[in-house]
Amino acid sequence: MSKVTVRMRTRYATAEQAIEPGKTGLVDAQEAKALVDGGYAVLVDAEGKDTPPRRITPGKTKTTPPASTPADGDEVPDASVTKVTEWVGDDRDRATRALKVEQERGDRARVSLVDHLTKMLNAEPAPGDSDGGEQQ
Structure with a gap:
């Protein structure tokens, strides 16, 4: 085997x-x-x-790599909550991607990370941030 x-x-x-x-x-x-x-x-x-x-x-056990692989540092790390939040920083795009990946874990999703990312994404963007949305 x-x-x-x-x-x-x-x-x-x-x-x-x-x-x-x-x-x-x-x-x-x-x-x-x-x-x-x-x-x-x-x-x-x-x-x-x-x-x-x-x-x-x-x-x-051999596989074909995906057609497009994100550039180094562009993929959500498979790491601790601390490492993921450090990777996200204050980048709303990374936060969105990290939240999606974490939610795909289903029952194994880490509540503290989901809560942190959700709060970050629900917060008002800082003045000057160009996220394409309108401030209310």
Whole structure:
């Protein structure tokens, strides 16, 4: 059976190994599918970098990259609430994108991040901001 490298978000232990949060480990493709689909891990590429979520078919671990990949730093980070809010800063466009990504997590959406982003987006834009909307 093929093996896939994953970076764990939570502790994961089997009879053969234990992988701590933030560390990588080699697991069967079928295990990797369950871990990634459940939000417990992310796939890691050959260079050791986290990869965007993708579907894993046991026995077929190669995928074709998306047709258009956002420029470095332009993609919502798959990271802690603190890291996401640092990435957003005061950029309303990034806040909108981050909120959409977080809400797509469904039951796993982090309430504190959703609340922060929602409050930011519902606040009046600062004078001089050109977000295309009219102030009321």
